[in-house]
Amino acid sequence: MRGIVTTSVLTCPDCGHVESCEMPTDACQWFFECRGCGAVLKPKPGDCCVFCSYGTVPCPPIQAGDGCCGG
Template identity: 70%
Template sequence: MQLESILTCPECGHQAVETMPTDACQFFYDCKGCGKRLKPKAGDCCVFCSFGSVPCPPVQTDGQCH
C-alpha cells in the first residue's frame, strides 16, 4: 500500500507530495500554491481520489471508501 500521493491543483497546477491518512478520508485540502480549497469531485470519497497520483488507502485495499 502506498501512503504518499502527489496532489495536483486543478487551478494552478501546483504539485505537493502528501501523506494520506489511513483511518479516514481527507475531504478538504488547501493548495500550497494558490491557496484554493480543493474538495473531492462528484463520486469520489476524498481529495486524493480526485486529485492525487494514488487513491486513498481504503480504495487501494478493497476498491471502495468506508
C-alpha cells in the same frame, strides 16, 4: 496494511501546483488547501476524497478495497 501506498502527489486543478502528501491510513481527506494558490480542494462528484480526485494514488481505504469511508 501491506502493499498500501501512503504517499500521493496532489495536483491543484486551479493553479497546477504539485505537492507530495502523506495520506491518512484510516480515513478519507475531504478538504485540502493548495499551498500554491490557497484554493480549497474538495473531492469531485463520485470520489470519496481529494486524493482520489487529484492525487496520483487513491486513498488507503480505497486501495485496501474497503470502499469509500466518506459515506
